[in-house]
Amino acid sequence: MKKFDVCVIGGGPAGYAAAMRAIDFGKSVALIEKDKLGGAGIHQGALWSKTWWEISREARMINVHGNALNVGSTEFSYEKVKGEVAQAVDQRVNLLTHHMQNINLGLGGDLFEYIHGTGRVTSKNTVEVSGNGQDQCLEAQYIILATGSVPRKLPHLPIDEEIVFTSDGLSNLTHFPKSIVIVGAGVIGCEFATIFSNFGHTKVHLIDKGDRILPFEDEDVVKVIEKNLEAKGVLIHRNSKLIEMRVEEEEVVYILEYTDGNKESFRVEKGLISIGRVPQYDKLLDDSLGVEIDDRGIKDDLTQTSVSNIYAVGDITADISLVNVGELEGRYAVERIFGKPEQPLIYKNISTIMFLDPEVAGVGMNEIQAKQAGLQYKMVSLNYETISRATAMRNTQGFIKVLVTNDDEMNILGMRVVGEHASSAIQAVALLISQDNSIKELAELIHPHPSIIEGIQECGRILMGKPLFKPRVLRNAIRCQVWDGNEYQDLVE
Numbered sequence: 001m002k003k004f005d006v007c008v009i010g011g012g013p014a015g016y017a018a019a020m021r022a023i024d025f026g027k028s029v030a031l032i033e034k035d036k037l038g039g040a041g042i043h044q045g046a047l048w049s050k051t052w053w054e055i056s057r058e059a060r061m062i063n064v065h066g067n068a069l070n071v072g073s074t075e076f077s078y079e080k081v082k083g084e085v086a087q088a089v090d091q092r093v094n095l096l097t098h099h100m101q102n103i104n105l106g107l108g109g110d111l112f113e114y115i116h117g118t119g120r121v122t123s124k125n126t127v128e129v130s131g132n133g134q135d136q137c138l139e140a141q142y143i144i145l146a147t148g149s150v151p152r153k154l155p156h157l158p159i160d161e162e163i164v165f166t167s168d169g170l171s172n173l174t175h176f177p178k179s180i181v182i183v184g185a186g187v188i189g190c191e192f193a194t195i196f197s198n199f200g201h202t203k204v205h206l207i208d209k210g211d212r213i214l215p216f217e218d219e220d221v222v223k224v225i226e227k228n229l230e231a232k233g234v235l236i237h238r239n240s241k242l243i244e245m246r247v248e249e250e251e252v253v254y255i256l257e258y259t260d261g262n263k264e265s266f267r268v269e270k271g272l273i274s275i276g277r278v279p280q281y282d283k284l285l286d287d288s289l290g291v292e293i294d295d296r297g298i299k300d301d302l303t304q305t306s307v308s309n310i311y312a313v314g315d316i317t318a319d320i321s322l323v324n325v326g327e328l329e330g331r332y333a334v335e336r337i338f339g340k341p342e343q344p345l346i347y348k349n350i351s352t353i354m355f356l357d358p359e360v361a362g363v364g365m366n367e368i369q370a371k372q373a374g375l376q377y378k379m380v381s382l383n384y385e386t387i388s389r390a391t392a393m394r395n396t397q398g399f400i401k402v403l404v405t406n407d408d409e410m411n412i413l414g415m416r417v418v419g420e421h422a423s424s425a426i427q428a429v430a431l432l433i434s435q436d437n438s439i440k441e442l443a444e445l446i447h448p449h450p451s452i453i454e455g456i457q458e459c460g461r462i463l464m465g466k467p468l469f470k471p472r473v474l475r476n477a478i479r480c481q482v483w484d485g486n487e488y489q490d491l492v493e
């Protein structure tokens with residue numbers, strides 16, 4: 001039986017990051033992957049969907065600016081776009097593979113081994129690997145579970161991955177459908193509504209069980225996204241509930257019931273179900289192990305499960321499903337096992353981008369979360385029209401919104417940026433949040449010009465009462481208020 005210091009099950013972002021960090025400690029590590037290296041970080045997930053999004057944006061630009069450039073209307077070839085996306089995926093897998101294949105060079109021993117097969121933890125220190133024609137059993141001092149998540153399904157939704165898809169099966173599509181209904185208007189649903197509507201070949205219908213799209217995001221953010229989706233012909237179903245969905249003559253028929261009791265039936269070519277993801281641990285653990293599991297998934301205390309040498313990282317822990325969080329947890333678990341973690345595992349400064357139209361970047365709390373936490377906070381919101389980079393881009397749609405503590409310190413609680421280059425604005429604020437630091441730090445820091453991040457600097461100056469643009473003059477572009485637990489009060493007269 002081969003022996004390793006660590007056995008990592010799952011070769012997605014969390015597992016890969018854990019394995020690579022173990023090598024830094026000079027530990028022997030086996031990385032087991034049952035399907036495709038990279039997991040949802042690459043395939044049918046982050047990289048794949050972002051490549052679709054990037055190309056769809058270019059398509060949209062060509063369509064929008066076509067007249068000015070004398071291009072006229074353009075048909076985009078589904079096959080060619082799909083081919084380009086496949087190349088992006090291959091490129092990334094090739095990089096990881098090359099890196100993995102050469103990782104032992106110069107280490108003075110074979111520390112790393114990649115094993116293709118399905119892993120199953122049979123005892124506290126043993127893992128069985130099957131399905132690759134060479135079943136084997138490994139012994140490991142520590143085991144890290146990183147088997148990710150899969151799309152959530154419900155019995156009344158007829159998912160067949162041919163007519164009604166999840167994101168996992170969407171690459172089976174062979175053409176831009178004439179119409180598609182997307183059930184679940186969260187991150188995946190709205191990203192694909194953006195992608196399909198950007199190409200302009202598909203009529204998109206969008207449904208959520210919440211009373212609006214992106215129900216977990218602030219209303220001002222959602223308003224901009226809704227407006228742009230609807231401008232591209234997306235039908236957002238409101239005040240209604242999906243009561244039936246079926247496949248009929250190779251098309252999707254669905255019935256909505258409105259709040260007034262009326263019902264309406266719709267027929268579209270395809271369906272996409274994006275109602276969340278669930279952790280994947282089916283048949284992963286022998287019952288005798290006693291790893292504690294609750295209705296959300298495997299229970300962990302800062303990545304350690306109830307069995308002391310078994311750790312769980314990434315989507316399997318059912319907290320936050322993001323590549324950066326998976327990597328953070330994977331690295332943290334290994335540092336905790338073999339040394340002292342360099343940083344505590346904190347989630348309050350996790351940053352995200354939602355790839356919509358325009359992009360939405362977020363770090364820390366939004367207003368919904370701050371209110372749920374019962375906080376009083378100061379809020380400043382600054383429209384893109386005040387930022388000269390946005391003027392230069394000829395696109396001033398969007399805003400920056402910063403939340404800070406309602407005291408003299410004004411420590412940053414969170415930020416949302418909606419607009420072009422939104423993601424460029426996140427890093428500095430993420431750092432300040434992790435340090436429990438104040439917006440004042442940014443107000444005095446010299447920023448590059450012209451840049452979107454100058455808008456964050458201006459937010460700081462507004463809160464400190466020394467902005468370039470006076471809120472009382474630009475009332476439509478600047479809001480500066482305090483939420484006192486019950487209502488907003490203007491901070492500038």
Ligand SMILES: Cc1cc2nc3c(=O)[nH]c(=O)nc-3n(C[C@H](O)[C@H](O)[C@H](O)COP(=O)(O)OP(=O)(O)OC[C@H]3O[C@@H](n4cnc5c(N)ncnc54)[C@H](O)[C@@H]3O)c2cc1C
Pocket residue numbers: 009010011012013014015032033034035036037038039040041042044045046047049050117118119120146147148149167188280284313314315316320321322323324326
């Ligand atoms: C459509 C879509 C778009 C997304 N976009 C973004 C984005 O833009 N940004 C972002 O940060 N996140 C995004 N995510 C989320 C992100 O992809 C996941 O949070 C991340 O991939 C989780 O990493 P993981 O390693 O925990 O799991 P996964 O990536 O799911 O990897 C788990 C791996 O484990 C393997 N596995 C499972 N069981 C076994 C077993 N028994 N033995 C061996 N191997 C096993 C699986 O085959 C898989 O390769 C997106 C997800 C989806 C679905």
Ligand SMILES: NC(=O)c1ccc[n+]([C@@H]2O[C@H](COP(=O)([O-])OP(=O)(O)OC[C@H]3O[C@@H](n4cnc5c(N)ncnc54)[C@H](O)[C@@H]3O)[C@@H](O)[C@H]2O)c1
Pocket residue numbers: 154183184185186187188189191207208209210213214215216242274275276277320321322352353354355
């Ligand atoms: N850009 C990114 O970072 C990115 C992109 C895609 C996915 N992801 C990750 O993947 C995860 C999964 O994405 P997702 O969009 O599936 O989940 P989600 O939690 O973002 O959204 C699910 C949506 O489905 C709705 N819903 C739930 N049950 C429903 C039902 N029965 N009928 C109608 N609507 C229903 C919810 O109200 C919610 O709005 C996300 O939480 C995110 O962490 C991240």
